[in-house]
Amino acid sequence: MSPALQKAPRGTIAVEEAVLDPAGLSWISNSAALFNPSHGQAASTQSKHGQLTEALQDIHANRLSEMDAHGVEYMLLSLTSPGPQGEPDASKALKIAKEANDWLAQQVSLNPARFGGLASVSMHNAADASAEAARAVKELGFFGIIINDYQDVGGEKEEGGGNLEGKKYYDAAEFDPFWKTVEELDVPVYLHPRYPPDRDLQLGTRYGDRKQILGAAVQFHLDLSMHVYAICSSGVFDRFPRLQVVLGHLGEGIPFNLVRADHWINKPVKKATRPCKEDYSYYFTHNISITTSGDFNTLGLKLCIDQIGVDRCLYSIDSPYDTIADAQNWWHGVDLPKDQKELVARGNAIKLFKLPLEL
Numbered sequence: 001m002s003p004a005l006q007k008a009p010r011g012t013i014a015v016e017e018a019v020l021d022p023a024g025l026s027w028i029s030n031s032a033a034l035f036n037p038s039h040g041q042a043a044s045t046q047s048k049h050g051q052l053t054e055a056l057q058d059i060h061a062n063r064l065s066e067m068d069a070h071g072v073e074y075m076l077l078s079l080t081s082p083g084p085q086g087e088p089d090a091s092k093a094l095k096i097a098k099e100a101n102d103w104l105a106q107q108v109s110l111n112p113a114r115f116g117g118l119a120s121v122s123m124h125n126a127a128d129a130s131a132e133a134a135r136a137v138k139e140l141g142f143f144g145i146i147i148n149d150y151q152d153v154g155g156e157k158e159e160g161g162g163n164l165e166g167k168k169y170y171d172a173a174e175f176d177p178f179w180k181t182v183e184e185l186d187v188p189v190y191l192h193p194r195y196p197p198d199r200d201l202q203l204g205t206r207y208g209d210r211k212q213i214l215g216a217a218v219q220f221h222l223d224l225s226m227h228v229y230a231i232c233s234s235g236v237f238d239r240f241p242r243l244q245v246v247l248g249h250l251g252e253g254i255p256f257n258l259v260r261a262d263h264w265i266n267k268p269v270k271k272a273t274r275p276c277k278e279d280y281s282y283y284f285t286h287n288i289s290i291t292t293s294g295d296f297n298t299l300g301l302k303l304c305i306d307q308i309g310v311d312r313c314l315y316s317i318d319s320p321y322d323t324i325a326d327a328q329n330w331w332h333g334v335d336l337p338k339d340q341k342e343l344v345a346r347g348n349a350i351k352l353f354k355l356p357l358e359l
Helices: 022-035 042-057 062-070 090-109 126-138 173-185 219-234 254-265 280-286 298-308 324-332 338-353
Strands: 012-019 072-079 115-117 145-148 189-192 245-247 288-291
Touching: 012 042, 012 189, 012 324, 012 338, 022 042, 022 090, 062 072, 062 324, 072 090, 072 338, 090 115, 090 126, 126 145, 126 173, 189 219, 219 245, 219 254, 219 280, 254 280, 254 298, 280 288, 280 298, 288 298, 298 338
Parallel strands: 012 072, 072 115, 145 189, 189 245, 245 288
Antiparallel strands: none
16 A cells, blocks of 8 residues: 555544645745844744744644644644735636646545645635635645635725725625525635734724734734634525535634624614524524634634534644644643544544535
8 A cells, every 4th residue: 555545543533724825935935024023124034934834834744743743633724824815816726726726636636535625716706716625625635725815915995995995895795696506516715814914913003002012912813713603694594505615713703792792783773683593592503613823722612512513613733823732732622522522633634624524
């Protein structure tokens, strides 16, 4: 049996694990300083950025060695954020997605027993997104789609005033054809956070004066949770009831707010005009799953299991931004019942993404 076809020992399945194709080195360099908390010393930034890009480009060497050492059976890989969502030019964004998908498909083919892929798409328009999603799933063998929050379209105001921020959000009716395509492909969409565009980081803007809250600690879940609430409340899941969406970082904080969100959307002033048929909690128990990526919080995971059900909770690491060792060391100490721990560790991912692994 060739190494690519050998089964790994039974272990965890991690579903939000970042990579970077060689062509992505140019666009990710624009965000290099954001990954350095000091935001100041150029040499330090360059050094840290170099280490990060090296880790993002590694799949078959140190990453696989760490997986073996710590008991990770399988990873779903995806292009690191912001990917195509950070490119305001539609043709360039589509090129980023296609190049990354072709590269990742080739990398996965070298060891499909240990790796699978989530496809990147440009969300400038539903037609391009649908076409690339279909190509990636049907021709390249990807198990789902990854989208990094809103699509940057460059700050141009659209006719009718629908795009004052230069961002496209996917609760808009124009994206219904994309959601329909994904529903027909029967694969999940992973909604992932992103850093704001440069224009949002200037002094006098929302984040420009508050750079300390940028990134994974605060800004990521604030921005993405708003988008998710919008998708749920707009009726997207009513129109496409088989659509499945995955959120990392214990659901970007939303499971902790579901009771209050449901309470207020049912107030008479809201219920009379709300576009959605169901409460937020309904969609989190029928259409949305969450993962542990980068949020190794046992009490938080238990709350999510209580709020949305164990079948909606998946294990993830968020490598290389968090280490495989840290995630696995935490996971080994999580005191869930054996059957629940097995579902979160691997069973739910196999079922949701239809992975070619044994339950």
